[in-house]
């Protein structure tokens with residue numbers, strides 16, 4: 001569980017996050033949505049300690065962090081898995097070397113032990129046998145799965161995903177979403193996902209935080225997001241064609 005209390009962050013006098021209070025639950029896919037520029041990435045970076053907030057506290061399973069000293073950062077880093085936008089694999093490394101990278105960084109495991117763990121997580125994301133391939137030799141969806149394997153290889157308690165679906169076709173995007181959700185449930189991870197993808201909201205929006213102009217404007221579930229009359233949310237949500245269709249179907253009683 002990650003509890004955020006009164007989080008404030010600005011740059012050069014401009015307040016970007018204006019006092020956010022929110023709890024990301026363990027074992028759930030917690031989505032952050034909102035218009036471009038609403039502060040989603042700044043929020044994520046504050047939680048990771050990459051930006052130091054001016055005010056506020058972030059509690060990781062009850063342990064408070066506010067100024068993120070180097071030592072605190074290090075301590076937290078080993079419990080965090082990160083799925084970057086675009087996957088961000090190392091092009092010059094094989095699939096296995098990419099997945100092994102966090103093990104080298106954060107553990108003292110021997111090569112044989114690490115390799116066994118790498119095989120285990122590659123199986124988990126249905127990429128058995130892909131160890132020796134280079135990222136350029138596999139599809140975008142497979143690259144995403146390698147990135148997921150790398151993000152979970154250290155058995156993180158917290159998983160942060162920045163636009164995990166960017167650049168994927170809708171079918172592959174859904175497969176990736178479902179995989180993240182499955183791993184979240186099975187490993188009881190606190191998963192935080194920034195997304196623009198309304199299809200993801202529909203598929204895996206177990207908990208949704210809607211940011212607007214640096215404030216938490218709405219929170220709820222994927223079912224509740226269809227029911228709300230809150231115009232701030234409906235304006236945003238129904239600007240998506242997919243949601244318009246779902247709403248129309250609902251109104252017709254389907």
Ligand SMILES: Nc1ncnc2c1ncn2[C@@H]1O[C@H](COP(=O)(O)OP(=O)(O)OP(=O)(O)O)[C@@H](O)[C@H]1O
Pocket residue numbers: 011016034035036037038039040041042043
């Ligand atoms: N390092 C920085 N220095 C100054 N301003 C920044 C910095 N990082 C972000 N900002 C500003 O903070 C605001 C929110 O940016 P942020 O990247 O969090 O938006 P976002 O909701 O993630 O948008 P998008 O969906 O387009 O990625 C923007 O006005 C941006 O210019």
